[in-house]
Amino acid sequence: MRFRPGAGLDTSQVSDRRGMGGGGLAVGGGGLGLAGLVIYLVISLLSGGGGLTGPLANLDGSTVSQAPPGQVLGDECRTGADANQKQDCRIVADVNSVQKFWSGVIRNYEPAQTVFFSGSTDTGCGAASTDVGPFYCPNDKHVYIDLGFLDELHSKFGAQGGPFAEAYVLAHEYGHHAQDLLGDLGRNGAGATGGSVRTELQADCYAGVWAHHAVETGYIIDLTQADIAQGLDAAAAVGDDRIQSETQGQVNPETWTHGSSEQRQRWFLNGYRGGSPNDCDTFSAKNL
Ligand SMILES: [Zn+2]
Numbered sequence: 682m683r684f685r686p687g688a689g690l691d692t693s694q695v696s697d698r699r700g701m702g703g704g705g706l707a708v709g710g711g712g713l714g715l716a717g718l719v720i721y722l723v724i725s726l727l728s729g730g731g732g733l734t735g736p737l738a739n740l741d742g743s744t745v746s747q748a749p750p751g752q753v754l755g756d757e758c759r760t761g762a763d764a765n766q767k768q769d770c771r772i773v774a775d776v777n778s779v780q781k782f783w784s785g786v787i788r789n790y791e792p793a794q795t796v797f798f799s800g801s802t803d804t805g806c807g808a809a810s811t812d813v814g815p816f817y818c819p820n821d822k823h824v825y826i827d828l829g830f831l832d833e834l835h836s837k838f839g840a841q842g843g844p845f846a847e848a849y850v851l852a853h854e855y856g857h858h859a860q861d862l863l864g865d866l867g868r869n870g871a872g873a874t875g876g877s878v879r880t881e882l883q884a885d886c887y888a889g890v891w892a893h894h895a896v897e898t899g900y901i902i903d904l905t906q907a908d909i910a911q912g913l914d915a916a917a918a919v920g921d922d923r924i925q926s927e928t929q930g931q932v933n934p935e936t937w938t939h940g941s942s943e944q945r946q947r948w949f950l951n952g953y954r955g956g957s958p959n960d961c962d963t964f965s966a967k968n969l
Contacts, residue, residue: 682844683902684761690773692754694780697769698798699828761900768847769797769828775848776824778900779855782891786859786958793817793858795824795851815850817857819866824854839927840918845908848895849888849915849949856887859958868964873934873941878921879963881939882948885916886961889952909953916949917942944969 757763758770765771776795784790796802801810805821815826831850835842860866860883868876892912895901917923920942922932939945951960963969 682848682904682908684764684771684774684900685902686760686762686765688761688764688774688900690758690760690764690770691777692758692773694776694792694794695754695773696794696796697754698796698802700799701802764900768831771844772797772826772828772847772851774900775851776855778848778895778898779852779891781898781900782894783855783859787862791822791862793822793824793855795826795854797828798825799827799829815854817854817861819857819861822858822861824851824858826850826854834915834918838918838924840915841911842915843908843911845904845911846915848892849912852888852891853884855891856884859887860884865964871936871938873937874969875937876964877938878940878944879966879969882944882969883961883963885940885945886948886952886963887958888912889949889954890956890958890961892949892953893956912949913946916945920945940969 754769754773757767758773761774763770764774772795780790780792784792796804798809799811801808802825803809804818804823804825806816806818809816809825811827811829814830815824817824831842831847834840834846834850840846857866857880860880865883866880868880870876872878892904892909895904919939921937921939922934922941925932925936934941940948948961948963952958954960
């Protein structure tokens with residue numbers, strides 16, 4: 682999976698809260714760099730002070746100084762060449778590509794912010810810690826991810842990992858955002874044929890649909906068979922049956938929430954081969 686070196690990245694789609702702990706202030710990666718923040722503060726002081734409201738209201742010098750310079754995404758991640766070099770820039774490029782795709786599919790598409798965090802952070806769906814893994818919060822329409830999870834895919838879940846495995850994770854979460862916009866999120870029900878599994882398998886399928894069109898978005902040069910294999914490997918690694926057998930020593934389909942390894946791979950492939958959201962009707966599928 683190679684990114685087009687000249688493709689411009691839009692870091693405004695990602696907020697970087699790494700190293701800030703719970704309740705930290707999100708500094709928009711592409712919005713205001715450190716220099717921009719300083720300028721903003723000076724202007725605020727000149728204009729009479731007390732004018733700090735909105736997202737910058739909690740800002741103080743200590744918060745800014747805690748963020749290592751390398752975490753200012755806007756400076757670090759400018760082009761696809763950066764995405765080919767650095768993991769966080771790669772995720773920015775994934776997010777850009779996935780949203781470019783969906784904005785061409787869903788009328789009046791509303792972009793969803795991805796939030797990088799480490800340890801724990803506040804979300805519209807309550808406090809979140811690294812342990813819960815990447816997730817989409819419909820209340821604030823943000824995707825939350827501790828990038829450490831991408832290493833855990835390999836170290837904890839046994840996946841081979843790799844850039845396309847990472848892209849699959851992000852594309853799955855944006856699949857939930859697409860479901861949210863299309864009114865298909867929020868169907869509950871546990872078990873192998875319940876609403877939760879159907880929702881998750883559709884998100885896997887949507888990830889495949891994006892993969893089908895990934896090169897067309899302009900951010901990615903090519904996807905090879907090895908890339909797709911990475912994605913399928915990651916999908917299998919987070920299958921309910923695989924996780925249950927490894928953590929509990931047994932498989933209980935009645936408590937499944939995401940579907941089996943085989944199902945997650947198959948629905949990703951359905952989307953990848955077909956290339957249309959219509960290939961992802963997990964809600965009425967008889968052969969789930
Ligand atoms: Zn999901």
